[in-house]
Amino acid sequence: MEINITAEAVKKITEKTEGREGYLKLKYDTDGCGCAVNGVVAMWFVPEIEEDEIAIETNDKTVYLEKSKMVFFDEQMKIDFSQSTNCFQLKSPQQILNGHMSLIIKEKTD
Numbered sequence: 662m663e664i665n666i667t668a669e670a671v672k673k674i675t676e677k678t679e680g681r682e683g684y685l686k687l688k689y690d691t692d693g694c695g696c697a698v699n700g701v702v703a704m705w706f707v708p709e710i711e712e713d714e715i716a717i718e719t720n721d722k723t724v725y726l727e728k729s730k731m732v733f734f735d736e737q738m739k740i741d742f743s744q745s746t747n748c749f750q751l752k753s754p755q756q757i758l759n760g761h762m763s764l765i766i767k768e769k770t771d
Contacts, residue, residue: 662726663737664719670742670749671721674706677764683708685722687751689730700733702751702759704740708769734758 664687666674674685683706690703707725714725719740726734735753742749749762 662717664717664724664740666719666721666740667742670740673742674764678706681706684710684725686725689727689733702762703765704749704762705765705767707767
């Protein structure tokens with residue numbers, strides 16, 4: 662799998678995560694979607710990675726994905742940032758996986 666992060670997206674991710682320690686994760690989120698095959702791709706910044714997550718090296722930051730959800734992602738993807746919509750976008754040559762993606766900061770809970 663190959664993930665490229667555009668310069669604009671790198672800038673925005675850095676702005677939003679500055680001063681925080683954590684990991685960038687693409688999450689296939691099924692909460693409130695009905696079943697496991699109905700979901701939406703979300704981008705999370707998490708304090709810890711889970712045991713079942715795999716690391717994908719990118720041109721900038723390592724991105725983590727749940728191994729069991731890899732089927733929902735394309736082989737080549739790009740994380741971009743749209744100034745006009747003020748949102749991140751996850752795209753592949755075949756499709757737009759999420760054109761209005763936020764970066765959700767997950768805090769560590771004790």
